[in-house]
Amino acid sequence: MKNLKRILLVLVIFFSAAAFFVYFSMTSALAPLDGQLNLQGLSAPVKVTRDTFGIPHIKAANKMDALRALGFVMASERLFQMELSRRMTQGELSEVFGEIALNSDKLYRSLMIKRSVERMLQHEKQSGLFDEKMWDEMAAYFEGVNQYIATRPLPLEMKVLGLKPRPFSPLDAYIMTGHMAYSFGIALKADPLMSELAKKLSEEQFQALRNNPLPVPFKIVDNNAAFPVLTEGLFIPAFEGSNSWLISPKKSLSGKSIFANDPHIGYSLPAVWVEAHIQTPEFALYGHYLPLVPFAILGHNRHHAWGFTMSMTDDMDLYRETLDQEKKTALFNKKPEPYQEWQEIIKVKDQEDVTISMIETRHGPLMDALFSQKSLALKWAFHRKENNPMKALKLMAEAQSLNEFESALKTATAPGLNVMYADAENIAWWVFGDIAVKKNPNSDMLLDGASGDDEYLRLLEWNEKPHSVNPSSGFIVTANSRPAMLPAHIRGDFQADDRYETLVQALSEKDLWSVEEFKTLQTENYNIFTKRILDTLLTELQLTPEENAKYVRPLQELKDWNLRSDISSTAASLYHQWNNDNILLILADLPEQDRKEFLNTPYAWQFYRRTILNENSPWWKDLRRSAVVTTGFKNAVEKVRQKTWGELHTVEYIHPLGRTPPLNKVFNLGPYPIPGAYNEINNNKMRGMGGDFKVVAGPSTRRIIDFAEPQKSWGINPIGISGHMLSPFYKDQVHLFIEGKYRQQWMDEKDIAGVKTHELTLE
Numbered sequence: 001m002k003n004l005k006r007i008l009l010v011l012v013i014f015f016s017a018a019a020f021f022v023y024f025s026m027t028s029a030l031a032p033l034d035g036q037l038n039l040q041g042l043s044a045p046v047k048v049t050r051d052t053f054g055i056p057h058i059k060a061a062n063k064m065d066a067l068r069a070l071g072f073v074m075a076s077e078r079l080f081q082m083e084l085s086r087r088m089t090q091g092e093l094s095e096v097f098g099e100i101a102l103n104s105d106k107l108y109r110s111l112m113i114k115r116s117v118e119r120m121l122q123h124e125k126q127s128g129l130f131d132e133k134m135w136d137e138m139a140a141y142f143e144g145v146n147q148y149i150a151t152r153p154l155p156l157e158m159k160v161l162g163l164k165p166r167p168f169s170p171l172d173a174y175i176m177t178g179h180m181a182y183s184f185g186i187a188l189k190a191d192p193l194m195s196e197l198a199k200k201l202s203e204e205q206f207q208a209l210r211n212n213p214l215p216v217p218f219k220i221v222d223n224n225a226a227f228p229v230l231t232e233g234l235f236i237p238a239f240e241g242s243n244s245w246l247i248s249p250k251k252s253l254s255g256k257s258i259f260a261n262d263p264h265i266g267y268s269l270p271a272v273w274v275e276a277h278i279q280t281p282e283f284a285l286y287g288h289y290l291p292l293v294p295f296a297i298l299g300h301n302r303h304h305a306w307g308f309t310m311s312m313t314d315d316m317d318l319y320r321e322t323l324d325q326e327k328k329t330a331l332f333n334k335k336p337e338p339y340q341e342w343q344e345i346i347k348v349k350d351q352e353d354v355t356i357s358m359i360e361t362r363h364g365p366l367m368d369a370l371f372s373q374k375s376l377a378l379k380w381a382f383h384r385k386e387n388n389p390m391k392a393l394k395l396m397a398e399a400q401s402l403n404e405f406e407s408a409l410k411t412a413t414a415p416g417l418n419v420m421y422a423d424a425e426n427i428a429w430w431v432f433g434d435i436a437v438k439k440n441p442n443s444d445m446l447l448d449g450a451s452g453d454d455e456y457l458r459l460l461e462w463n464e465k466p467h468s469v470n471p472s473s474g475f476i477v478t479a480n481s482r483p484a485m486l487p488a489h490i491r492g493d494f495q496a497d498d499r500y501e502t503l504v505q506a507l508s509e510k511d512l513w514s515v516e517e518f519k520t521l522q523t524e525n526y527n528i529f530t531k532r533i534l535d536t537l538l539t540e541l542q543l544t545p546e547e548n549a550k551y552v553r554p555l556q557e558l559k560d561w562n563l564r565s566d567i568s569s570t571a572a573s574l575y576h577q578w579n580n581d582n583i584l585l586i587l588a589d590l591p592e593q594d595r596k597e598f599l600n601t602p603y604a605w606q607f608y609r610r611t612i613l614n615e616n617s618p619w620w621k622d623l624r625r626s627a628v629v630t631t632g633f634k635n636a637v638e639k640v641r642q643k644t645w646g647e648l649h650t651v652e653y654i655h656p657l658g659r660t661p662p663l664n665k666v667f668n669l670g671p672y673p674i675p676g677a678y679n680e681i682n683n684n685k686m687r688g689m690g691g692d693f694k695v696v697a698g699p700s701t702r703r704i705i706d707f708a709e710p711q712k713s714w715g716i717n718p719i720g721i722s723g724h725m726l727s728p729f730y731k732d733q734v735h736l737f738i739e740g741k742y743r744q745q746w747m748d749e750k751d752i753a754g755v756k757t758h759e760l761t762l763e
Helices: 002-028 063-089 094-110 113-127 132-151 156-161 170-184 187-200 203-209 389-398 402-411 498-508 515-522 530-540 545-550 552-560 570-586 592-599 603-613 625-640 663-667 734-738 749-754
Strands: 035-037 046-050 056-059 239-247 258-266 274-279 284-289 298-300 304-310 316-320 329-332 335-338 340-346 354-361 376-380 417-423 427-432 436-438 456-459 467-469 475-478 650-653 669-673 695-699 702-706 712-716 743-746 758-762
Touching (some): 063 132, 063 156, 063 274, 094 354, 132 170, 170 239, 170 389, 187 376, 203 603, 239 498, 389 402, 402 427, 427 475, 530 570, 530 603, 545 552, 592 603, 743 749
Antiparallel strands (some): 046 056, 239 258, 239 475, 274 284, 304 417, 329 335, 417 427, 650 669
16 A cells, blocks of 8 residues: 555656646747847837737837747747648648658658749749848848747647757748648649549540530640548648639729638638738738748728738649659650759658759659659649739738839739739739640640640730739629639630629629628628529439438428528438438549549539439439439438437547547647538638538638728637647637627727736836
8 A cells, every 4th residue: 555655656756847848848838928139230219009809909119129029929929830831832841740641741742842933943043033122121030039939938749749940031921832832733643633534534525524625636745643642731731722703892882892702721729820010111911821921811991901812723733744763864855955963861760861862854853753653753833933922912911002002013023822912992803823834735634745746835924924903793702713814725724603693693782781791791601503403412412202201300400491501400411411322422433532532522512513404414324314313312311310410510620639539639729620621701611522521621710800990900710820729819719700700900008008918018
């Protein structure tokens, strides 16, 4: 008994000490919110006021001081996220996490992002385009980050992992924009798949499977490449889509333009954006920032607002190269030309370094580290030496007119974006980034790098790209679908037009709109095509009298359904499961891996919608539509078993350290039931069709700005601003977000003073 008591005492002391260490580490690393701190390099004191939701309002004597303070504040809330973002985008995760992160590191090294950024900067310096002031502003931001690291305790996660970050620099910010550009494109996933499917399907079936087939012959470039394991969302989320719409003063109850935007990004913990408000005598901005990037990705001030949706233009292509590795040449126009080669060395925790041999042809870097079949080169608009999206972000925030804002967009070639702009009197939309006219427009398949037959003919000029300024309709909508004004011979990776058509119909049916009505529209769990699809399914359903009696309850629920994917709806559960089971039956003859890959592309829903609504689809040549629909219904009823949509459709905010049990119970938030669905306006999307309904992506923020009162706009964050578990601002917005509610985004000093919770002075 004495020995047992001693053991128990030792265990109590040990666990108490461990608990104290964890608690002390977590509390000491909390962001400083009050009092005074020293920050070297400031020309005058900077005041950082926090509002009710912890948003920092940074008041400084000039922009350089404000950016230096912004870096310090952002590091105080998101340093661990910043370090993981840098490591992921530069292919350095394996050094910390070991072999589990090796595929991610191979991917980001192969994408050649860092090398491209260095070339762009060298090109700007040689051509006289380099902006010294901009570089100084970026450097000031990172001085703030680095001073935080040098003077404050590190977050618990970094202590647990033994991470001591090296100093951050402007180069890290440029490389982060490469992650945005990469996650917008799907060529690495889709092009080998579509080439493979073209071999296995009839031409009619294959054309019906593509997202926007073109009436030109296609050829199949030899393809035996196994699908790569792409883990771009391993520790930081991928960009998935977005909604945005604008109304001009003639459709606004306030008499001024109203702006709405909700970018769709993978859900994560911490959240994607860091919100911050900067006030100086010469510059003011309420911005949504990516950790690592000193200029706001989304923003507004009293003059104008901007936001993005993914344009889904096809700015990535894979070329099959013909190499002579002895002579170090690749064929082009059937003639050999030299290629470049180098090695990438990846450090792996507790293992030997891994070396990747890289080759770059005229088309781009080879993806040999990702594909079993070698010599596939990635041609990507991000690699162009003229590409400087960072300059565009800086100039967009500083623009004093619509024309100045438009000029800012001409400084970059990627990522592909629909840029939405509004000021008090104007609304506008432009496509940002390259759109190529291609000799072979079938660029959703592998292209031939040797013949010269599959090259780009030219890039569209600025005014040739889809755009709209103050249209007569009084509104503009973008939602990742194909723009009507894009020339027919140019394809893209466009998502379905469900959200676009739903929003256009809503905005067309009403003459005047208010902010409150915009809030309701932005959180609408509705898709205009749902009624048409459901009516078709019910018409095609063939049940015996006995089966009609057996299924009377679910059938009646579907007939009475309000067509909204609300949390309490059982009909929504059955409808979405029915669609899932139908597409699995339609594609049942595809090899399992091909089917799985296709169902995880944006093409899947478009194919399903076209097929289910078209009785003459070539896919019904060997299948009976009524038989598929009937079997799918029975399967769905058995799977759903009267569960509500909220029971099936849940979101879990996953922390980088919470990816495996039992750490998920410690670090993650949720799962929570969440309304909306894939391709509804409230676009909460699952991994892909045919699987479960666990939500992986959705609105990363919702913003509404009425230019009758831009200093009191509306927004929401899915979780909270802080990355610290013990912070009061860690998860204070979760339920507001799920319930479709908003909070105000303050810019006026008097308003900020009225909602002040903390105040820190940096001296």
